[in-house]
Amino acid sequence: MRCAAFLLVLAIPAIAGEIPLSERRSGYDLMRQETRSIQDDDAANPGMLWVIEGKDLWNEKTDPGSRSCADCHGDASVSMKGVAARYPAFSAAAGRPVDLEQRINLCRTTQQHAAPLAFESRRLLAITAYVARQSRGMPIEMSSDPRSAPFLAAGREEFERRRGQLNLACTQCHDDNWGRHLGGSIIPQGHPTGYPIYRLEWQGLGSLQRRLRGCISGVRSEPYDYGAPQLVNLELYLMWRARGMVLESPAVRP
Amino acid sequence: MASAMIHVPASAKRGEVIQIKTLISHVMETGYRRTSLGAVIPRNILRLFVCTYNGQEVFRAELYPAIAANPYFAFNTIATESGTIVFTWSGDNGFSATESVAIKVE
Numbered sequence: 001m002r003c004a005a006f007l008l009v010l011a012i013p014a015i016a017g018e019i020p021l022s023e024r025r026s027g028y029d030l031m032r033q034e035t036r037s038i039q040d041d042d043a044a045n046p047g048m049l050w051v052i053e054g055k056d057l058w059n060e061k062t063d064p065g066s067r068s069c070a071d072c073h074g075d076a077s078v079s080m081k082g083v084a085a086r087y088p089a090f091s092a093a094a095g096r097p098v099d100l101e102q103r104i105n106l107c108r109t110t111q112q113h114a115a116p117l118a119f120e121s122r123r124l125l126a127i128t129a130y131v132a133r134q135s136r137g138m139p140i141e142m143s144s145d146p147r148s149a150p151f152l153a154a155g156r157e158e159f160e161r162r163r164g165q166l167n168l169a170c171t172q173c174h175d176d177n178w179g180r181h182l183g184g185s186i187i188p189q190g191h192p193t194g195y196p197i198y199r200l201e202w203q204g205l206g207s208l209q210r211r212l213r214g215c216i217s218g219v220r221s222e223p224y225d226y227g228a229p230q231l232v233n234l235e236l237y238l239m240w241r242a243r244g245m246v247l248e249s250p251a252v253r254p
Numbered sequence: 255m256a257s258a259m260i261h262v263p264a265s266a267k268r269g270e271v272i273q274i275k276t277l278i279s280h281v282m283e284t285g286y287r288r289t290s291l292g293a294v295i296p297r298n299i300l301r302l303f304v305c306t307y308n309g310q311e312v313f314r315a316e317l318y319p320a321i322a323a324n325p326y327f328a329f330n331t332i333a334t335e336s337g338t339i340v341f342t343w344s345g346d347n348g349f350s351a352t353e354s355v356a357i358k359v360e
Contacts, residue, residue: 043261043275046324052257203282203323 017175019189024245027188027253030179035200039252047129047198047250050122050205054130057123062114069127072111076134084132085140085247088236090147096229097151097236101128101207119226125205129196132249140193140247142240151229155237158230164221170234185254191242192235194251201254208235258353260341265358266333274305274313275328278343278351284319300345303327308337317345333359 028036038044058069058076073079088097091106098106104127105116117124159170173182174190181187195208202210209231213223224230258278266272278300285297297319305313312331340354 041275043259044277044326044328046277046326048259049257049277049279049324052259200322 017171018241019175019178021244024191024242025178025189026191026193026245026248028194028248028251030186030188031254035252035254039194039248045198045250045252047196047205047252050126050129050196051133051250053122054126054128054133057127058130062108062112066112066114068112069107076130080131080134082135082138082141084135084249085138086143088148088232088239089143090145090151097148097232099208099232099235100131101209102227102232104128104131120207120210125196125207128207129205129250132196132247135247136249138247139244140239140242142236142243148236151233152236152240154230155233155235155240158234159237159241163216164219166219168219170215190238191245192238193242193245194248194253196249197251197253199253205250208238258341258343258351260353260355262339262355262357263333265360268333268335268359270333271330272333272357273328273330274339275326276303276305276341277324277326279324280343280345280349282317282319282321282323282325286319298346298349300325300343300349302342302344304342305329305331306340306342307331308335333357335359 028039031039038046042048055076061068061071070076084100087100087103089103090096091098091103093106093110094102101119101124104124108114109116117127162169162172170190173187178187178189192208192211195211196205197211198205199211209226212231212234213226216223258276260277261275263272280300281298282300283295283298285294285299287295289295299319299321300317303313303315303317303325304311313327313329315327317325336357336359338354338356340352342350342352344350
């Protein structure tokens with residue numbers, strides 16, 4: 001019995017690379033002070049350029065006879081508070097979870113009768129950043145919607161599956177080796193707490209899907225297309241994995 | 255799109271040192287990069303940033319290709335009298351953007 005208990009203790013680290021909730025760290029905590037200060041000061045945070053543009057788009061009618069975001073949702077600081085903290089969320093219309101960008105585009109096509117905005121386009125990033133900004137400082141709260149469960153499991157499988165010529169899984173870096181160095185960079189835990197983020201490497205704002213595609217091609221694997229269900233499943237798993245952590249959008253990263 | 259963010263204290267005491275922060279949206283394309291087909295991406299950078307306080311120049315910066323996108327400037331000046339602080343950015347392809355902010359000095 002005693003022996004069995006001992007074996008069980010030994011076995012736990014081997015089967016679960018998952019980071020204990022109390023040991024999770026935002027990428028912010030691993031950044032240098034200089035980079036943190038860019039994020040902390042709204043006057044210096046270049047992500048705020050997109051937020052300001054997003055505010056204009058929020059109030060803009062897509063064409064003269066149509067409705068703006070504000071016509072239905074009113075003041076975003078009230079109606080959008082906490083929204084980014086619970087996406088991706090299940091959409092009955094799509095029959096699967098959709099991320100914040102897809103939700104905005106669903107609203108555009110069904111409510112505003114406008115063409116969807118292209119993934120990674122400046123306008124879509126701007127509206128997303130404006131919506132996400134309203135949740136800054138709020139904890140990530142993923143709903144336990146049973147309809148999302150199979151997609152969450154699929155996202156977890158994506159995270160744990162080895163891929164590409166380097167034959168690496170997300171979990172090998174971000175669960176097992178966070179805090180260590182990959183080249184000159186510190187490996188973060190990979191929590192999506194600040195999207196859309198301003199990456200100094202990108203010289204611009206980008207979505208979580210862009211970041212995921214970068215990581216996937218980094219292990220020499222063929223990245224999924226923007227909007228692919230596999231990417232949204234992965235986003236869903238990452239947000240669940242970061243549950244309770246505080247949103248920082250628009251965050252700044254190296 | 256030319257959008258700029260400017261932070262100037264709305265009011266200050268005469269003789270006080272105030273901090274001014276500006277951030278402008280600009281790609282700062284270096285002119286050294288190429289497309290995947292090998293064609294040079296033409297240079298498109300800001301060349302000059304000037305700040306005047308009631309018509310008097312208080313800060314000037316020349317910009318070069320190594321400066322990152324969306325340039326941020328923070329600098330100090332002395333609050334002398336109430337008036338207007340004008341910011342002008344100019345650059346390649348005839349780019350020009352001007353913003354002005356009022357300041358009250360007591």
